Amino acid sequence: GESVGLHLPTLSVQEGDNSIINCAYSNSASDYFIWYKQESGKGPQFIIDIRSNMDKRQGQRVTVLLNKTVKHLSLQIAATQPGDSAVYFCAENINTGNQFYFGTGTSLTVIP
Amino acid sequence: GAVVSQHPSRVICKSGTSVKIECRSLDFQATTMFWYRQFPKQSLMLMATSNEGSKATYEQGVEKDKFLINHASLTLSTLTVTSAHPEDSSFYICSAFTRPNTEAFFGQGTRLTVV
Numbered sequence: 001g002e003s004v005g006l007h008l009p010t011l012s013v014q015e016g017d018n019s020i021i022n023c024a025y026s027n028s029a030s031d032y033f034i035w036y037k038q039e040s041g042k043g044p045q046f047i048i049d050i051r052s053n054m055d056k057r058q059g060q061r062v063t064v065l066l067n068k069t070v071k072h073l074s075l076q077i078a079a080t081q082p083g084d085s086a087v088y089f090c091a092e093n094i095n096t097g098n099q100f101y102f103g104t105g106t107s108l109t110v111i112p
Numbered sequence: 113g114a115v116v117s118q119h120p121s122r123v124i125c126k127s128g129t130s131v132k133i134e135c136r137s138l139d140f141q142a143t144t145m146f147w148y149r150q151f152p153k154q155s156l157m158l159m160a161t162s163n164e165g166s167k168a169t170y171e172q173g174v175e176k177d178k179f180l181i182n183h184a185s186l187t188l189s190t191l192t193v194t195s196a197h198p199e200d201s202s203f204y205i206c207s208a209f210t211r212p213n214t215e216a217f218f219g220q221g222t223r224l225t226v227v
Contacts, residue, residue: 008153008154008155031213032213034215034216036218041203041221041223042220042221043116043118043205043207043218043219043220043221044156044205044218045218046113046215046217049215089155089156091216093213093216098144098161098209098212098213099146099158099161100146100158100207100216101158102148102155102156102157102158103155104155105154105155107153
């Protein structure tokens with residue numbers, strides 16, 4: 001699953017609300033997924049990961065859901081804060097290759 | 113987490129010249145590193161997989177003669193953009209992992225501007 005050169009979709013949420021960011025991945029052989037956060041001019045930062053033998057994983061204020069049937073990932077951010085404003089990418093990995101391929105990404109803006 | 117460092121963070125070069133970008137794993141050894149390119153408001157596009165002691169593997173559509181990759185040690189990979197043109201202006205990011213099929217750590221990126 002290679003990323004495509006599409007422009008980023010955007011999501012605006014009110015501070016304190018929950019955010020849901022979605023991602024469709026392309027390769028049914030992908031078995032490891034990561035959500036990354038990228039702030040302007042910086043490299044991606046790890047948020048949370050999930051392997052294909054799970055369908056849900058929770059971290060601090062974040063939850064990732066994996067639906068392998070429809071090749072869909074979501075990232076839920078609870079009580080969204082202004083510091084959460086960034087671009088969020090899902091990345092998929094196939095064990096045999098070790099490369100990570102990135103999804104289109106979503107630009108999240110938190111309104112104070 | 114593990115630290116991956118890139119240098120320089122920003123570079124401006126003249127069209128036709130070559131630019132080298134370094135990617136270092138600071139606190140771990142990386143037999144494999146990855147190079148990505150990112151255009152404004154777009155996603156990261158994997159360019160190539162850099163393998164220590166052997167040739168890099170390039171993604172389809174990436175010119176290997178233009179983007180030279182050298183991975184001479186377990187902590188350093190370099191990407192050289194040869195004969196740079198304005199369309200090569202982009203954000204270049206490297207990554208590495210400590211163990212296969214685990215989290216990839218990313219450098220802070222290099223903003224290349226070709227004038």
